[in-house]
Amino acid sequence: MLHIANLHVSVADQTILDGLDLDVPSGEVHAIMGPNGSGKTTLSNVLSGRDGYHITGTVTFDGVDLLPLTPEDRASAGVFLAFQHPVEIPGVGNMYFLRTAVNSVRAHRGLPELGAGEFLGVAKEHMARLAMDPAFLSRSVNAGFSGGEKKRNEILQMSLLEPRLAILDETDSGLDIDALRVVAQGIERLRSPDRSMLIITHHTQLLDDVRPDRVHVLQGGRIVRSGGPELAHELEAAGYENLPSEVSV
Amino acid sequence: MNVALATSEIPTGRDELWRYTPVDEIRARIERSVNASHIGPVSVTRPLIDALTGTNRPRLVFVNGFHAADLSDLADLPAGVRCGISDPLHADDTDDADDPVVADVALVAIAEGVRLDAPIHVVHVAVPDPLTEHCVLSLPRTVIEVGEAAHLVVVETYCGLDGSMLPTLSNTSTTIRLGDRARLAHYRVQTESTTATHVGHTRIEQGADSVFQMTSVTLGGDIARNAVEVHLDAAGSRTELAGISMTSGSQRHDTVVTVDHAASQCSSSQRFAGVVDDHGRGSFNGEIIVRPGTTATDAHQSSRNIVLDANAEADARPWLRILADDVRCTHGATVGRLDDEALHYLRSRGIALPQARAMLIDAFVRDITDAIPHDSVRSHVAALVGAAAAAPIPVEPHR
Numbered sequence: 001m002l003h004i005a006n007l008h009v010s011v012a013d014q015t016i017l018d019g020l021d022l023d024v025p026s027g028e029v030h031a032i033m034g035p036n037g038s039g040k041t042t043l044s045n046v047l048s049g050r051d052g053y054h055i056t057g058t059v060t061f062d063g064v065d066l067l068p069l070t071p072e073d074r075a076s077a078g079v080f081l082a083f084q085h086p087v088e089i090p091g092v093g094n095m096y097f098l099r100t101a102v103n104s105v106r107a108h109r110g111l112p113e114l115g116a117g118e119f120l121g122v123a124k125e126h127m128a129r130l131a132m133d134p135a136f137l138s139r140s141v142n143a144g145f146s147g148g149e150k151k152r153n154e155i156l157q158m159s160l161l162e163p164r165l166a167i168l169d170e171t172d173s174g175l176d177i178d179a180l181r182v183v184a185q186g187i188e189r190l191r192s193p194d195r196s197m198l199i200i201t202h203h204t205q206l207l208d209d210v211r212p213d214r215v216h217v218l219q220g221g222r223i224v225r226s227g228g229p230e231l232a233h234e235l236e237a238a239g240y241e242n243l244p245s246e247v248s249v
Numbered sequence: 250m251n252v253a254l255a256t257s258e259i260p261t262g263r264d265e266l267w268r269y270t271p272v273d274e275i276r277a278r279i280e281r282s283v284n285a286s287h288i289g290p291v292s293v294t295r296p297l298i299d300a301l302t303g304t305n306r307p308r309l310v311f312v313n314g315f316h317a318a319d320l321s322d323l324a325d326l327p328a329g330v331r332c333g334i335s336d337p338l339h340a341d342d343t344d345d346a347d348d349p350v351v352a353d354v355a356l357v358a359i360a361e362g363v364r365l366d367a368p369i370h371v372v373h374v375a376v377p378d379p380l381t382e383h384c385v386l387s388l389p390r391t392v393i394e395v396g397e398a399a400h401l402v403v404v405e406t407y408c409g410l411d412g413s414m415l416p417t418l419s420n421t422s423t424t425i426r427l428g429d430r431a432r433l434a435h436y437r438v439q440t441e442s443t444t445a446t447h448v449g450h451t452r453i454e455q456g457a458d459s460v461f462q463m464t465s466v467t468l469g470g471d472i473a474r475n476a477v478e479v480h481l482d483a484a485g486s487r488t489e490l491a492g493i494s495m496t497s498g499s500q501r502h503d504t505v506v507t508v509d510h511a512a513s514q515c516s517s518s519q520r521f522a523g524v525v526d527d528h529g530r531g532s533f534n535g536e537i538i539v540r541p542g543t544t545a546t547d548a549h550q551s552s553r554n555i556v557l558d559a560n561a562e563a564d565a566r567p568w569l570r571i572l573a574d575d576v577r578c579t580h581g582a583t584v585g586r587l588d589d590e591a592l593h594y595l596r597s598r599g600i601a602l603p604q605a606r607a608m609l610i611d612a613f614v615r616d617i618t619d620a621i622p623h624d625s626v627r628s629h630v631a632a633l634v635g636a637a638a639a640a641p642i643p644v645e646p647h648r
Contacts, residue, residue: 048597075599087594091612100608101598108599140612141594157598 001026001196002165007057009039009046009221016042018221020057024165027193031207032200033232034218035240040200041084043218044169047198048081049074061165075101076108080163082154084170084200088142094153095137098123102160126159130186148179155186166190167198172206184209204232217243258450259420269532269564270474270503275418278446278472282386282418283378284351285313292410293376295320301374301408301440303629307332308370313387313417314352320372329363329399331356335392352388357403361396361428368402368436368623375407375441377415384416384446390423393435397428397456403435404626407449409442409469418446429456429483434463436626440633441469443498450476457483457512464621465492466630467502468637476505481515492521493614493630495637496529496561507536508548510573516547522614523554525561526640532564533582541572550580555613557587557606587613603642610638 002024009017016039024030034040046053049071059066066074089097099119106113114122124134130152142150151171158166168187172180187210191197199212207215207229215231216223219240225231235243259275260267293312298320302308309332310320316334323332335354355371373389395401409417419441427433441447447470453461467475479488494502508517523531533552554563565582587609595605611634618634621627 048593050593070602071593071596072599072601072605075597081597083594083597087588087590089588089591089594089609089612091615092595092608097595097598097600097608100600100604101595104599104601104604161598 001062002198003058003060005058007046007059008055009042010054011052016221017046020218020222022216022223024196024198026196028213029191029197029199029210030214030216031212031232032198032216032218033202033235038218039221040218041169044081044084044167044200047079047167072104075161075163076105078164080158080161080166082151082158082166082168082171084173086142086145086150086154088140088145090140090143092141093137094139094141095120095123097141098137098157098160101157105161123156123160126156129159129189130156131182132156147174148176151175151179151183152186155183159186159190164194165196165198167200169200170202171199172201172203180205181209204236207232259448265568266476266505266507266534266536268534268566270505271472271501275446275448275472278384278416278418279386282384283381285315285385285387287315293317293320293374298372298374301411302370302372302406303625305368305370305404305625308372309333309355309357310372310374311353311355311389312374313376313385314373314389316353316355327363327365329360330365330369331358332369352390355389355391356394357391357401358394359396359399359401362398363396364400366400366402368404368626370404370406372406372408373419373421375409375417375419375445375447377410377413377417377444379415382415384418386418386420389419389421391421393423393425393433395425395427395431395433395459398430399428400432401434402623403433405435405437407437407439407441407447407469409440409445411442413442414444416444416446417441419448421447421449423449423451425451425453425461427453427455427459427461427486430458431456432460434623435461436621436630437463437465437475438630438633439465439467439469439473439475441473443469443471443500445470445473447473449474451478453477453479453488455479455481455483455486455488458485459483460486461488463488463490464617464630465490465504466633467492467494467504468633470500470502472501474503474505477507479508479517480511481509481517482511484512485514486512487515488517490517490519490521491617491620493524493617493634494521494531495524495526495610495614495634496531497526497637497640499528501530503532503534505534507538510537510539510543510546510548513544513546515543517549519550519552520617521552522617523552523563523565524557524610524613524638525554525563526557528558528560530562530564532566534566534568535580536568537570537578537580539571539573539576539578543573544575546573546576546578548576548578552582553613554582554584555587555610556584557610603639606642607635607639611635
């Protein structure tokens with residue numbers, strides 16, 4: 001489904017991703033772990049279509065070249081990024097934002113628009129599962145939300161938009177144990193044979209709840225090691241520094 | 250051309266309050282203009298006014314400064330409310346009787362102690378002359394008088410014919426007087442055509458313990474100036490000014506505010522938001538004067554601006570003349586860009602760039618639209634602002 005080959009990304013002559021190769025087949029959940037500064041967030045930014053990067057290499061999604069697509073076209077094609085730092089947008093109502101997003105993507109998929117009432121029902125259903133107060137709908141997007149509330153709002157968007165590829169950028173960071181569990185359950189619920197996920201994380205805790213099919217280690221801008229879910233725990237025990245540098249993709 | 254300028258205040262020399270206004274260009278346009286005739290163009294019909302301003306009643310309609318009784322609707326005005334053309338007692342100019350009549354004076358007056366919650370609409374339409382194609386100069390004049398302890402809501406609308414390519418020039422004058430303990434919510438909505446020149450001036454005189462609240466929305470005009478001058482001459486009065494200006498194309502909007510604290514225990518606030526796009530220019534020139542001998546003055550001013558295009562320009566200039574000691578005064582001016590991260594966030598959720606951009610522009614002025622307490626006015630303004638925010642993007646940014 002997602003195929004990345006020889007991806008080089010730089011900003012102002014500084015190389016961040018240096019020949020990254022990655023394949024995430026349909027229905028699989030892959031985790032990417034790596035030390036600070038290894039390029040994890042750059043990878044998610046590049047996949048979501050953030051501008052400002054110099055990019056060479058190949059990124060295809062279902063055989064379609066993703067790189068020339070606008071962020072909105074990627075979203076419509078089914079790519080979703082749960083942001084590490086969800087943006088606060090005072091003045092844009094969360095309900096209006098969510099409905100506009102859902103209807104934009106629905107229009108792209110040839111589905112009819114959801115009316116305000118209809119959408120409200122759907123949104124409340126999804127929010128209940130994430131233990132979110134419906135009052136969040138009437139607030140501005142992420143404005144004044146706590147860290148945990150922002151991350152839940154990301155998972156809410158993901159569940160409403162029903163992407164085919166979800167990239168979760170440190171969705172677990174800054175969450176307390178209860179919030180982590182709710183978020184993990186939200187992610188696990190969305191696991192499906194026709195949805196792939198790429199979980200970018202520092203910690204193994206989330207990976208205990210959302211067990212990945214593969215774990216990759218990103219270091220120095222490329223994948224230096226890949227393995228099964230046990231690799232996460234090996235990393236936790238040994239640290240990145242002491243990780244045997246064998247490459248086994 | 251033979252042009253009469255009864256309400257002109259356009260300076261000939263250097264004047265700080267005209268710092269950002271293209272005075273020479275306005276004067277040149279006046280030279281090329283002819284005075285509007287009191288025989289209104291037949292093209293302006295009731296359905297057209299409805300389409301331009303909504304079907305709100307009561308309304309007092311003027312075409313090129315002249316009262317259009319057939320377009321107005323003043324049925325069911327409550328007792329104590331006068332709405333019509335000013336009689337000589339209310340006319341505040343001292344024109345000689347020999348001078349040509351250049352405009353009727355719109356008068357809205359509410360008697361002492363009377364309270365009216367429903368907005369009264371004063372509509373001034375600028376209509377070009379398709380026969381001669383000369384720029385039509387009109388001098389719309391409005392007088393609003395709020396009696397002691399009376400409450401009133403007035404919506405002043407300046408509009409033109411959509412899509413008209415012919416020029417008009419409106420030199421408007423509004424005089425507002427509030428009695429002691431009176432309260433006026435005043436809206437000034439300007440949506441003239443993009444070939445129009447609009448030079449507007451509003452003067453407010455407040456009685457003791459009176460409250461004046463104004464929201465101005467400036468969207469139209471090629472060159473448009475919105476000058477507001479508040480005189481706090483009696484103790485305990487409060488004035489709250491807010492405004493939105495949005496330019497696109499090569500529009501130029503100037504907002505010029507003077508709040509003159511000449512009495513003690515008065516408070517004033519100014520909250521203005523400017524959006525400039527394409528080759529547009531917007532300026533905010535805000536003056537606060539606190540006269541010697543006054544005490545317990547509270548004066549605040551903020552001007553926030555966003556520049557959406559590299560070719561657009563915004564200027565903000567606070568100008569404080571504090572001549573007393575017992576003053577609490579704050580001011581702030583910002584000029585920024587649309588938040589790239591917020592734009593990317595919206596787009597990453599499938600929202601196309603033009604809509605994402607419109608959502609953020611709308612959000613930028615939302616605190617001002619949301620604060621409008623009158624439902625019908627708020628939804629009207631929100632729709633106007635939303636449509637202006639969704640105007641086509643001049644040059645698509647990267648990707």
